[in-house]
Amino acid sequence: MIRVAAVGDVHLGGDACGHLRPALEELPQVADVLLLAGDLTRHGTVDEAECVAAEFRDLGVPVIAVLGNHDYHSDQQEKITELLTDAGLSVLEGESTVVTVGAERLAVAGVKGFGLGFAGRSCSDFGEPESKAFAGHGKQVAARLARALDGLAGEADRVVALSHYSPVADTLLGEPPEIYAFLGNYLLAEAIDAADVDLAVHGHAHAGTEKGVTAGGTRVRNVAQPVLRRAYAVYDL
């Protein structure tokens, strides 16, 4: 068994710095790895990222993260990635990593993801340049996740897909349906279902629902902290 802790949308910075640390001190007793599902900062500034680094460094378990849209807001995403990496976190964007837990291996493929929408209500790569840019980015990030997942099941006992945006509409329940296209992207789920994935974890939808499933039967969990209403969730895989 591998115990996977996860949380997203912690939006650290200002007086929220240190908010989670007391709950994280006992993490090694309840989990083997911590996944961070993006929106670690509020404005995506380097100062806020330093707060994130202090919050999640030296926890006694591997910490694997993706960034979210807030972490891109100040165009400092590369500096933030570097800073978090220096603090010992693995920051994934179209990449994967494998951690060993006892005799088992856990592989995590991570990507920020993007909007696009879901079957029957998705955007197309068509029309004005702005529309093409939106849909095109949605397609690109899903292709990145597909590449990161490719062959991963052969390298590990368990595989998790980590993103900020949602692969399914299930976990958006509670959000206004009109904004689903900005919250998730069915192509992420298609990439997940094409691989042998045990769990998909995402954030971004603060008013959504924790539990969902892809069309292909992969469990999906929305770990946005306002949804969990606790410091993190733990899933036994």
Added chain:
Amino acid sequence: MGGNPTPEDPYYLQARIERRLAEDPDSAELGVRVAIHAGEVYLTGDVPSDERRRHVVAAALAAAGGRRVHDDLAVTCAEPPTTAEDLR
């Protein structure tokens, strides 16, 4: 022809406050819900800290055109979980 909504119509007021909450650097909050009832503004949702809560309310007040703003926000719980979910 439809009605003749003004900039103070509740529909536009709600949208203006939502935009302010997202775009004001002090709030930068996309997850707070705004509702207008009986001409007054109600804010609901979770924010990470007390300071963030104050910033969100201040941003809403700045866009509310003198209307009363009700703070029904909550600070996100940061307690550890008491159970794990078994997905084996």
